[in-house]
Amino acid sequence: MRIVVGSDHRGSTLRHKVIAYLSRLGQEVIDVGVDSQNGVDYPDVAAEVARRISGSEGERGLLICGTGLGMAIVANKFPGVRAAPCHDELMVEIARRHNDLNVLCLAADLVGELLAIRLIDVWLQTEFEGGRHARRLQKIAQIESNGHYRK
Numbered sequence: 001m002r003i004v005v006g007s008d009h010r011g012s013t014l015r016h017k018v019i020a021y022l023s024r025l026g027q028e029v030i031d032v033g034v035d036s037q038n039g040v041d042y043p044d045v046a047a048e049v050a051r052r053i054s055g056s057e058g059e060r061g062l063l064i065c066g067t068g069l070g071m072a073i074v075a076n077k078f079p080g081v082r083a084a085p086c087h088d089e090l091m092v093e094i095a096r097r098h099n100d101l102n103v104l105c106l107a108a109d110l111v112g113e114l115l116a117i118r119l120i121d122v123w124l125q126t127e128f129e130g131g132r133h134a135r136r137l138q139k140i141a142q143i144e145s146n147g148h149y150r151k
């Protein structure tokens with residue numbers, strides 16, 4: 001699986017650890033950075049990763065900032081991207097089963113390496129359930145294409 005990975009300055013240490021882990025798993029990693037001493041604005045990184053997922057240059061995206069929140073807000077502006085910050089395994093599992101979460105946002109300030117790896121394992125191993133959840137994702141896609149939604 002091609003996984004596009006990006007972080008801001010707060011997430012860069014965890015990003016390197018996570019990339020090493022993904023590489024050990026044999027996943028294809030596209031690393032968009034960023035390693036900046038001066039800080040980098042999370043919208044720049046989130047947009048770079050989300051643009052690639054939206055354009056099918058990667059199947060999954062992994063975004064890391066201090067909280068995961070800013071990254072998720074930006075990434076969800078891109079059609080076809082379903083991003084959320086998740087800090088526990090159950091949340092990741094449900095986000096995969098129900099929401100087909102294709103961009104996982106991690107909080108480097110809250111989540112250590114071991115937990116991050118557990119979250120990533122669940123995210124990679126859990127399948128989307130489809131069925132009624134697919135119908136709901138189609139409604140999200142309709143909002144993306146029309147800019148509005150009517151039931």
Ligand code: RB5
Pocket residue numbers: 008010011042065066067068069070071
């Ligand atoms: C950067 O200071 C911080 O705002 C960022 O890493 C992230 O937490 C934003 O949501």
